[in-house]
Amino acid sequence: MTFRLRAAHISDLEHLYEMAKLTGGGFTNLPADRAALTRKLERAEAAFSRTDDELGDDQFTLVLENTETGQVRGTCQLFTQVGQQWPFYSYRMTTLTQHSQELDRTVRAEMLSLTTDLEASSEVGGLFLHPGERAGGLGLLLARSRYLFVAMHRARFADRILAELRGVIDDRGGSPFWDGVAGRFFGMTFQEADYFNAINGNQFIADLMPKHPVYIAMLDEEAKKVIGVPHPSGRAAMRMLENEGFAAEGYVDIFDGGPTMTARTDTVKSIADAKPAAVSATDLEEGERALLATGKFDDFRSCYGVRAFGDDDSIAIDTTAAETLGVSKGDEVWSVAR
Numbered sequence: 001m002t003f004r005l006r007a008a009h010i011s012d013l014e015h016l017y018e019m020a021k022l023t024g025g026g027f028t029n030l031p032a033d034r035a036a037l038t039r040k041l042e043r044a045e046a047a048f049s050r051t052d053d054e055l056g057d058d059q060f061t062l063v064l065e066n067t068e069t070g071q072v073r074g075t076c077q078l079f080t081q082v083g084q085q086w087p088f089y090s091y092r093m094t095t096l097t098q099h100s101q102e103l104d105r106t107v108r109a110e111m112l113s114l115t116t117d118l119e120a121s122s123e124v125g126g127l128f129l130h131p132g133e134r135a136g137g138l139g140l141l142l143a144r145s146r147y148l149f150v151a152m153h154r155a156r157f158a159d160r161i162l163a164e165l166r167g168v169i170d171d172r173g174g175s176p177f178w179d180g181v182a183g184r185f186f187g188m189t190f191q192e193a194d195y196f197n198a199i200n201g202n203q204f205i206a207d208l209m210p211k212h213p214v215y216i217a218m219l220d221e222e223a224k225k226v227i228g229v230p231h232p233s234g235r236a237a238m239r240m241l242e243n244e245g246f247a248a249e250g251y252v253d254i255f256d257g258g259p260t261m262t263a264r265t266d267t268v269k270s271i272a273d274a275k276p277a278a279v280s281a282t283d284l285e286e287g288e289r290a291l292l293a294t295g296k297f298d299d300f301r302s303c304y305g306v307r308a309f310g311d312d313d314s315i316a317i318d319t320t321a322a323e324t325l326g327v328s329k330g331d332e333v334w335s336v337a338r
């Protein structure tokens with residue numbers, strides 16, 4: 001079975017919709033709503049069709065396609081600059097340390113402050129892999145192809161990059177963090193709020209979110225326990241991000257308390273290590289396992305393969321990868337070790 005990532009088009013709507021129904025909620029970037037997904041795909045088409053080097057407010061959507069059946073089995077997204085039209089909100093954990101001379105005591109109070117600190121960052125998100133394909137390293141192919149995409153279109157991305165991980169959700173689909181914090185001000189359940197957010201954007205956050213810092217000591221245990229904790233299904237994603245050089249620096253999602261991971265774009269491992277080379281051969285049988293990508297914007301494709309560099313820094317790749325990417329001798333291929 002061979003898989004390739006490519007730019008998403010309007011014609012992928014049904015594929016995306018079918019996958020969105022499988023997420024189980026809390027995936028703000030992949031709502032099971034045809035109109036919202038259509039807007040997303042239209043925005044992606046506009047982003048792919050602008051081919052200059054100007055950093056803008058773009059959202060690229062990629063899909064993972066089985067090259068034999070044409071089926072779409074996964075998706076991921078890149079936002080080039082968040083917080084441009086609507087503010088981009090995060091809670092930042094801050095510490096207030098106070099000392100009492102008379103008591104000879106120093107106390108630390110941790111607080112959650114509503115900020116828009118992370119605006120103008122790029123964001124990777126919306127990663128979803130069909131439950132039937134959770135073997136074979138496809139999750140990593142989806143995740144890391146985004147970094148190749150960034151490296152190949154570097155001028156279209158910001159100097160800081162972030163990823164928001166889904167927070168803890170209980171068996172009823174509720175969020176203990178939501179129930180303990182924002183939920184008290186919105187009069188709706190977490191599922192309702194997250195869905196509303198996914199469909200209608202975040203003006204309602206600006207309107208209703210409490211603006212004063214929240215003392216963590218005053219939250220109930222359930223809410224406290226999940227601050228900065230990823231949803232169990234996101235633990236692997238968190239490790240993956242850490243391996244790329246992302247770190248949790250005290251920012252959490254204002255709704256579910258899930259961790260926001262950040263990194264300097266140029267120090268993300270797969271971005272720093274990605275390099276272009278001209279294809280010298282397409283019949284390599286043994287080589288280093290790698291992620292390979294080619295093509296700009298709408299023409300971007302990526303897949304797994306093997307590579308070997310020549311003395312002139314040209315690259316030899318295997319036949320299947322060459323076919324999957326549609327490249328031949330002389331074409332440019334970006335790659336990074338698997």
Ligand SMILES: NC(=[NH2+])NCCC[C@H](N)C(=O)O
Nearest residue numbers: 028087088089194197202255
């Ligand atoms: N899980 C959520 N829907 N959180 C609320 C949205 C937070 C996001 N950072 C924004 O400002 O748009």
